[in-house]
Amino acid sequence: MGEDVVPFNRPYATGRELGYIQEAIDVSETAAGGPFARRCEAWLADHHGSAAALLTHSGTGALELAALLAGVGPGDEVIMPSFTYTTTASAFALRGAVPVFVDVREDTLRIDADLVAGAITPRTKAVVPVHYAGAAVDMDPLLELAREHGLMVIEDAAHALPSDYRGRPLGSLGHLGALSFHETKNLTCGEGGALLVNDESLAKRARVLFDKGTDRARFLRGEVDRYTWRDVGSSFAASEISAAYLWAQIESVDEITASRRAVWDTYHAAFAALEDDGRLRRPSMGTDGAHNAHLYGLQVTGPPGRDEVIDALAARGVQAVFHYVPLHLSEAGRRHARAHGDLAVSERVSGRLVRLPLWAHMPAAPVQRVIRAVHEALGAEAPATARP
Numbered sequence: 037m038g039e040d041v042v043p044f045n046r047p048y049a050t051g052r053e054l055g056y057i058q059e060a061i062d063v064s065e066t067a068a069g070g071p072f073a074r075r076c077e078a079w080l081a082d083h084h085g086s087a088a089a090l091l092t093h094s095g096t097g098a099l100e101l102a103a104l105l106a107g108v109g110p111g112d113e114v115i116m117p118s119f120t121y122t123t124t125a126s127a128f129a130l131r132g133a134v135p136v137f138v139d140v141r142e143d144t145l146r147i148d149a150d151l152v153a154g155a156i157t158p159r160t161k162a163v164v165p166v167h168y169a170g171a172a173v174d175m176d177p178l179l180e181l182a183r184e185h186g187l188m189v190i191e192d193a194a195h196a197l198p199s200d201y202r203g204r205p206l207g208s209l210g211h212l213g214a215l216s217f218h219e220t221k222n223l224t225c226g227e228g229g230a231l232l233v234n235d236e237s238l239a240k241r242a243r244v245l246f247d248k249g250t251d252r253a254r255f256l257r258g259e260v261d262r263y264t265w266r267d268v269g270s271s272f273a274a275s276e277i278s279a280a281y282l283w284a285q286i287e288s289v290d291e292i293t294a295s296r297r298a299v300w301d302t303y304h305a306a307f308a309a310l311e312d313d314g315r316l317r318r319p320s321m322g323t324d325g326a327h328n329a330h331l332y333g334l335q336v337t338g339p340p341g342r343d344e345v346i347d348a349l350a351a352r353g354v355q356a357v358f359h360y361v362p363l364h365l366s367e368a369g370r371r372h373a374r375a376h377g378d379l380a381v382s383e384r385v386s387g388r389l390v391r392l393p394l395w396a397h398m399p400a401a402p403v404q405r406v407i408r409a410v411h412e413a414l415g416a417e418a419p420a421t422a423r424p
């Protein structure tokens with residue numbers, strides 16, 4: 037047997053998660069809205085300067101709540117990249133709205149105001165920038181465009197805690213922002229998410245929709261003597277078990293981010309020469325803010341092609357994965373959405389992208405093994421530090 041496989045992801049636990057879950061059990065608080073959930077929400081609202089932060093069962097739940105709050109319905113259009121995760125689009129399609137896919141920039145793999153501007157029609161109601169890989173969409177021109185056209189801005193910041201755009205935390209710039217705490221994200225509680233409500237005028241209704249369409253929050257504050265059905269809504273909240281787990285992660289956010297950045301920076305330095313040789317393209321994170329090292333995705337310019345590289349890495353015990361079949365090419369994308377113009381970059385990048393193993397506190401040995409394997413897979417000589 038050779039060495040163990042270097043997994044793509046290894047969810048990081050701080051060691052305090054179980055103790056906090058035990059605390060929640062000890063005080064008989066296991067449903068939504070308990071002390072850990074309030075702590076997480078207070079931290080998230082404070083970090084982002086949001087009017088409210090609502091802890092949800094998933095990032096998808098946060099996007100679905102955002103779509104409900106945006107009030108979009110049949111015939112309304114919502115502009116977003118095709119190069120994103122399924123639920124960026126399905127959250128709006130679920131309301132009968134039409135996702136309108138635009139291409140992403142060749143350099144950053146993110147949308148910008150120029151790409152969005154051409155897709156605006158009288159039916160456009162909202163735009164959903166996705167902060168891919170935890171680095172910022174160029175938000176100022178996009179926010180200006182949205183203001184001019186009266187569009188709601190809903191940030192898909194699922195990758196992006198705690199990254200920023202010119203000093204402003206991602207997720208805090210649009211009317212609404214969605215975060216994810218899925219196992220694959222930087223901070224996790226298995227499954228979880230949050231909706232950041234940045235537009236104060238949406239906060240009251242957000243709370244009611246989040247509370248299954250009731251005014252339970254006002255009842256708990258003693259403002260009404262019973263709570264009743266006030267609006268549409270659903271069960272969006274995370275349980276206190278998840279919140280307890282997440283609180284341990286939030287407490288360690290700086291340490292988690294720093295350790296991921298160290299791995300990311302090591303990869304980036306190690307692949308500079310391969311980029312100079314024209315064998316691959318390293319990720320371009322832009323200069324608009326600090327990124328959280330959510331993922332390291334390199335584009336192989338081949339030959340060898342993307343699948344051959346992934347297979348060659350697998351043969352060396354390194355689990356690498358591709359990213360995003362563009363949504364406009366998917367079965368449901370064709371049925372529920374439409375593409376605006378030519379999405380050539382999304383299609384090309386999807387065929388080239390290889391994401392490398394990266395997790396918090398990933399030790400030096402597997403990092404060097406990945407670096408060595410990438411060089412071998414591309415037929416290049418590995419740098420001295422990465423030689424066996």
Ligand SMILES: *Cc1c(COP(=O)(O)O)cnc(C)c1O
Binds near residue numbers: 095096229
């Ligand atoms: C992870 C992710 C989501 C969905 O989050 P879940 O918590 O898995 O529901 C949405 N959008 C993007 C870009 C994501 O990466």
